Amino acid sequence: MxxxxxxxxxxxxxxxxxxxxxxxxxxxxxxxxxxxxxxxxxxxxxxxxxxxxxxxxxxxxxxxxxxxxxxxxxxxxxxxxxxxxxxxxxxxxxxxxxxxxxxxxxxxxxxxxxxxxxxxxxxxxxxxxxxxxxxxxxxxxxxxxxxxxxxxASLPAPQHPDEHTFHPLPVISHTFRPEQKVPPRFVSAVSTAAVLAPWVVLLGLWGTVGAGVPRLFSPSIFPFTLSLGVIEALLLWYWVELRLGQILLYGSGAAFLSAVAGKQALASIGAHRLSRK
The missing domain is CATH 2.70.50.30 (Coagulation Factor XIII, subunit A, domain 1)
Structure with missing residues (x-):
């Protein structure tokens, strides 16, 4: 071929x-x-x-x-x-x-x-x-x-209704949230002292009352002490992460438990005083 x-x-x-x-x-x-x-x-x-x-x-x-x-x-x-x-x-x-x-x-x-x-x-x-x-x-x-x-002469091309969508758009500029401002050290120190003041008062009163009062960590008083610690921990957690609604919800529950435990602790202290008389 x-x-x-x-x-x-x-x-x-x-x-x-x-x-x-x-x-x-x-x-x-x-x-x-x-x-x-x-x-x-x-x-x-x-x-x-x-x-x-x-x-x-x-x-x-x-x-x-x-x-x-x-x-x-x-x-x-x-x-x-x-x-x-x-x-x-x-x-x-x-x-x-x-x-x-x-x-x-x-x-x-x-x-x-x-x-x-x-x-x-x-x-x-x-x-x-x-x-x-x-x-x-x-x-x-x-x-x-x-x-x-x-x-x-040629006529201009008819404008498409979506023609504006094919034009370059303005450059998107991101606006970032400014960094969180840290309060002055003096304000932080005063706030820390205000948070720890109840503990200082409690320990001071416990030292002045005398050895006849049941110990702070006795079974009748320890729940009240623990409830105060929970409230302090919630305040610290709120400072770091929690929102206002969350701290109000958790704080109300801790305050109720603290009131019940405090009433029980006061009753135990009063009974102990009556027994000594």
Whole structure:
């Protein structure tokens, strides 16, 4: 198979060299207004492009007719591919629009500026160069320059309702909470002394009453002592972590237990004094 293809290469090359050429016969353009009246109609000269460009209004229609023929035989030919190329030399943008050709080689193309194709480049400073591109398997490809085309200025693109969401947003700046302020050492010392003052008073009174009072850690008084320690621990916990609602809830429970234990401790002390009398 590879040898056969190699042997056929010269034949294919010879056929390409001897392939016929395509030509365009009777090219003509017509410019119509929106009401159908003819504004301009001219035959296109392929040897010398007209210096006056074809100008279209916002509602005008351009009609282009021509016939593709074999240059040698003059018979009509239907190319495999036929395109109109709109090229802007200043911006480099181009648009390709296919053209239907009949088996007899006749073609007709309409360009309505009221509904222009999406392939048409946007209008620029210079007119668009319009050329015809022909492609065929049995003929040499051809490119024919037709005329220059001036189209209306492009309208701005419609604004999408969510268009503002695609714009850059302001930079988000985080505001951090300032560091917690520590009270002065003097205030902390006074607060600590106020918290420990009840213990100092309690121990002082216990030392002045004498040895006849039951010991502070006796079974009847120790629950009251423990409840006071719980209250002090809650105050410390509140300073570190607890919230106001939590300390009120826990503190009310500890105060109730302290009141019950204190009543029991006072009753024990009073009974002990009566027994000594």
């Amino acid at each position: 590879g040898v056969l293809s190699f042997l056929l290469l010269p034949l294919v090359a010879a056929a390409a060299v001897n392939a016929g050429q395509l030509t365009v016969q009777s090219p003509r353009f017509t410019v119509l207004s929106s009401d159908g009246s003819q504004l301009r109609s001219e035959k296109i000269s392929l040897s010398n492009i007209s210096p006056e460009p074809v100008s279209l209004g916002a509602s005008d229609t351009l009609k282009l007719t021509f016939q593709v023929t074999d240059k040698e035989g003059g018979d009509g030919v239907q190319p495999h591919q036929t395109f109109l190329r709109f090229y802007d030399e200043t911006t480099g943008e181009e648009g390709i629009q296919p053209v239907k050709v009949t088996p007899a080689g006749k073609a007709k193309f309409d360009l309505n500026m009221a509904r222009p194709p999406s392939s048409l480049p946007p209008s620029g400073e210079a007119p668009l160069k319009v050329s015809l591109i022909l492609g065929s398997y049995v003929h040499k490809p051809a490119k024919v320059d037709l005329f220059d085309l001036v189209v209306p």
